[in-house]
Amino acid sequence: MLEVKDLHASANGREILKGVDLRVKAGEVHAIMGPNGSGKSTLAHVIAGRPGYEVTRGRVLYQGQDLLAMTPEARAREGVFLAFQYPVEIPGVSNVYFLKAALNAIRKHRGQSELDAMDFLSLVKEKAKLVDIDESLVKRAVNEGFSGGEKKRNEIFQMAILDPPLAVLDETDSGLDIDALRIVAGGVNQLRTPERAIVLVTHYQRLLDYIVPDVVHVLLDGRIVKSGDKELARELEARGYEWLEASAAP
Amino acid sequence: MTPASAVDQGGAPQRLPAQSMTETDRYRTEFEAFAAGRSTPEPAWLREQREEAIARFQDRGFPTVAEEEWRFTSVAPIARTAFRRPAPGEGSGVRTADVAAFGFEGAFEGHQIVFVDGRLAPGLSSITPEGGLQICSLADVLSREPERLRSHLGRVVSDGASSFADLNAAFFEDGAFVFIPPGLAVDKPIHLVFMSSRGTGPASTISHPRTVVVAGRGSQVQIVESYAGVPGAAYLANAVTQIVLEDGAGLEHCTVQRESEAAFHVGFMAVVQGRASRFKSHSFALGGRLARNDVRQLFADEGGECELNGLFAVAGEQHSDTHTVIDHAHPHCTSRELYKGILDGKSRGVFVGRILVREGARKTDAHQTNKNLLLSREALVDSVPQLEILASDVKCKHGSTTGQLDSAALFYLRSRGIPEAAARSLLVCAFASDVVGRVRIPAVKAGIERHLREQLPGLRDREIQEAVL
Numbered sequence A: 001m002l003e004v005k006d007l008h009a010s011a012n013g014r015e016i017l018k019g020v021d022l023r024v025k026a027g028e029v030h031a032i033m034g035p036n037g038s039g040k041s042t043l044a045h046v047i048a049g050r051p052g053y054e055v056t057r058g059r060v061l062y063q064g065q066d067l068l069a070m071t072p073e074a075r076a077r078e079g080v081f082l083a084f085q086y087p088v089e090i091p092g093v094s095n096v097y098f099l100k101a102a103l104n105a106i107r108k109h110r111g112q113s114e115l116d117a118m119d120f121l122s123l124v125k126e127k128a129k130l131v132d133i134d135e136s137l138v139k140r141a142v143n144e145g146f147s148g149g150e151k152k153r154n155e156i157f158q159m160a161i162l163d164p165p166l167a168v169l170d171e172t173d174s175g176l177d178i179d180a181l182r183i184v185a186g187g188v189n190q191l192r193t194p195e196r197a198i199v200l201v202t203h204y205q206r207l208l209d210y211i212v213p214d215v216v217h218v219l220l221d222g223r224i225v226k227s228g229d230k231e232l233a234r235e236l237e238a239r240g241y242e243w244l245e246a247s248a249a250p
Numbered sequence B: 001m002t003p004a005s006a007v008d009q010g011g012a013p014q015r016l017p018a019q020s021m022t023e024t025d026r027y028r029t030e031f032e033a034f035a036a037g038r039s040t041p042e043p044a045w046l047r048e049q050r051e052e053a054i055a056r057f058q059d060r061g062f063p064t065v066a067e068e069e070w071r072f073t074s075v076a077p078i079a080r081t082a083f084r085r086p087a088p089g090e091g092s093g094v095r096t097a098d099v100a101a102f103g104f105e106g107a108f109e110g111h112q113i114v115f116v117d118g119r120l121a122p123g124l125s126s127i128t129p130e131g132g133l134q135i136c137s138l139a140d141v142l143s144r145e146p147e148r149l150r151s152h153l154g155r156v157v158s159d160g161a162s163s164f165a166d167l168n169a170a171f172f173e174d175g176a177f178v179f180i181p182p183g184l185a186v187d188k189p190i191h192l193v194f195m196s197s198r199g200t201g202p203a204s205t206i207s208h209p210r211t212v213v214v215a216g217r218g219s220q221v222q223i224v225e226s227y228a229g230v231p232g233a234a235y236l237a238n239a240v241t242q243i244v245l246e247d248g249a250g251l252e253h254c255t256v257q258r259e260s261e262a263a264f265h266v267g268f269m270a271v272v273q274g275r276a277s278r279f280k281s282h283s284f285a286l287g288g289r290l291a292r293n294d295v296r297q298l299f300a301d302e303g304g305e306c307e308l309n310g311l312f313a314v315a316g317e318q319h320s321d322t323h324t325v326i327d328h329a330h331p332h333c334t335s336r337e338l339y340k341g342i343l344d345g346k347s348r349g350v351f352v353g354r355i356l357v358r359e360g361a362r363k364t365d366a367h368q369t370n371k372n373l374l375l376s377r378e379a380l381v382d383s384v385p386q387l388e389i390l391a392s393d394v395k396c397k398h399g400s401t402t403g404q405l406d407s408a409a410l411f412y413l414r415s416r417g418i419p420e421a422a423a424r425s426l427l428v429c430a431f432a433s434d435v436v437g438r439v440r441i442p443a444v445k446a447g448i449e450r451h452l453r454e455q456l457p458g459l460r461d462r463e464i465q466e467a468v469l
C-alpha cells in the first residue's frame, strides 16, 4: 500500500528526514514512535503533500503510484488521509458541508455516485456515533472553538466519513482524556479492515494497548532506527529512547 | 501590520501639480449652463446654496494627496476627465432587465425606486403605499414643498465634506426622498437604485444623486442603496446621502456598490442620530475602477447605538478607499465597527476609521475592527485607525490586521480533497462571511454572496458554496 524509500526531506534549508524507509501493507497498523522533533509529523506531512517541504532524495509510492508527484487534493482523492496533530480552526467554513464536498469529490473520483444531502446526513449521524462526537459540534465551523479533545475526535470522524485506504494519524491520542482515548481507539479499531493501512504516530504505549499495532518503528533524528513488534513499544515505555541513540548516529 | 504606503507618511507630502484653471473653470462654465437650463424655478435659498457650493469648489478644486483626508487616493483621473451631464432621456436605454441584474434577481420583496443618471425613472420603480410612508423623487418634493428639505440640503456642505460634496450640492437634480412617519415600523424594505447609463455621447457621464432619509421618532425601517452601471460604461457617480434618525428611530441601511469596471464612484453618507436611536449600516464596495466612500456619523444626543459594517473586494487595478467617522458627541452611546477588505491583483485599498469621543461623552462604548486579506503580492492596503478620546470613563477598543490566506487552513482543506482554487475561494468567502452574514434581507445577502462568488475561481460547484457558513 505505502512504500517509503530512502526519503530525505528538508524545510527552510534544514534537513529533517534523513533517509526514511517504511513499508506498510493493506490491513496493517504501524506505529511510529520517537522523541519530540525527530521528524514524525514531517513524515506525515510529506506523505500528505504539505507545501514547504523539499524532498531531496528518495521516493514515496502509494498503491504503486508516485505520491510525491501528486497535489495534496489528488492524494486525498486517491485515498490518503492525514489526521492532523494540530487540527486547524477555519472560521466561516462549515465542517459538515466542506466534508460533504470533499467526500463527493472523492466518490466521483472513485466512480461512485455522489451522496445527496439526506444520505450524507444519515452518514454523519452514523459516524458521529462512532467517535461519540456531538452532531451539533460537527455542524459548526471547522474546529472553531473546539476543545483539544473535540478536535481529535473530529479528525477521526472525518476519517470515518471519507473512508480512506491509507490513514496517517498524527498523535491523535494526545490531549484525549482516558474515556475519550478509549472511544477514539474503538473508532479506529472499527475502521481497521483488511483493505486499509493505518500509520499511527504516538508517544504513548497506552494507545497501543487499545490499537494493537502489527509493527512498531522508532524514528530518531530523521531515520527509522529500530522496528519491532508491540513489545518494542513496551520497552520504549520502560527505557526511553536514549539506549537507541547510538544507532542513530550516521 | 500596515504595509508601507506609496505616500510616505513621515516625509513631505507629495503635491500634485497645481490644478490647471481649466479643470475647475470647466465646472463653473458647466454650472452656468446648468443653472440657466433649470426649467422649474427653485427657491432663492437653494439657488444660493448651489452658488455657494460651486464657488467653494472653484476655490478648493479637487482634493489632492497633499490633503490628509485624501493622501492615499489620487483623484487625478477624475480631475482630468471632461465629464458630460447626460441630457434627460439619454438613460432611457436602461431597461427593467438592466435594473433587475442589480435588483437581486427579482428576489427582493419591497419598495423599489430607480434613478438613472441621477434622475427618477418612474417606469422602473414600484412603490406600494404603506401607512404614511413617503418614498419619492427629491425633485418632486423640491417643486412641491421645498421648505421640507431646506434644513437638510444645506447641512452636508457645512459638515466639512470634500469638494465632491460641493459638486453634488451645486449640481444635484434628483435622488430619493424617504420619510418614515413617527412610530411607523415599515413592513417591507426599501430599495433605492442608482443606475448609470452609457449615455449617448462619447464622453464619460457624471451624475450627482442626492438622497435624504428622515426616520421619524420611534419609526423602524430597512433601506438598501444600490449603485450600479451598465457594464463597461465610464462615468462618475457622485452621490450624497443624508440620513436623520429622530429620537428612538431604528434604521438598518445597506449600500451595495457594484459600479461598472470603468466607473468612478464617490459616495458620501452623513448620518445624524437622535436620542436612543439605532443605526446599522452594511456597506459593500465591490465595483468601480476608483471608489471613495465616506461615512460620517454623529450622535447628536444620548443613548444611541451605531453599527457600521463594511466589506470591500477589489482586484486588478481597482482602488477602493473608505473613510468613516463616528462622532461620540454625547454620553452613553455605543458604536461597533467592523470593516474588512479583500485585495487581489494590483489593487489598492484604504480604510481610515476615525472615532471621536468628545469632551463629556462619558460612558461611551466604542469598538472598531479592521481586517484585510491580501491575495496577491502586488496588492496593497493602508489601514489607519484613529481614536481621539477627549472624555473620561469610556470604553474604547480598536484592532487592525492585514494578512494573507492561512496556509495551514488551505492545506487542511486540500488534504481532504478540496481542489486548491476552490479551497482558496472558500477561505476568501469565509473571511467575508461574518460581514455578509449580518445582512438580514435574504435577497440582498444572497445577491452579495453571488457577486463575490462570481469574482472567485473554483466556486461554481454548489457543494463548495454550501460550505460557506
Ligand SMILES: Nc1ncnc2c1ncn2[C@@H]1O[C@H](COP(=O)(O)OP(=O)(O)OP(=O)(O)O)[C@@H](O)[C@H]1O
Pocket (backbone or CB within 6 Å): A011, A012, A014, A016, A034, A035, A036, A037, A038, A039, A040, A041, A042, A043, A052, A085
Ligand atoms: N517548516 C519547517 N521549517 C523549519 N523547521 C521545521 C519545519 N517543520 C518542522 N521543522 C523542524 O523539524 C523537526 C522535526 O519536526 P516534527 O514536527 O516533524 O517533529 P515530531 O517528531 O513530529 O515532534 P513532536 O513529537 O513534538 O510532534 C523539528 O525540529 C522542527 O522544528
Ligand SMILES: [Mg+2]
Pocket (backbone or CB within 6 Å): A040, A041, A042, A085, A170, A171
Ligand atoms: Mg509531531
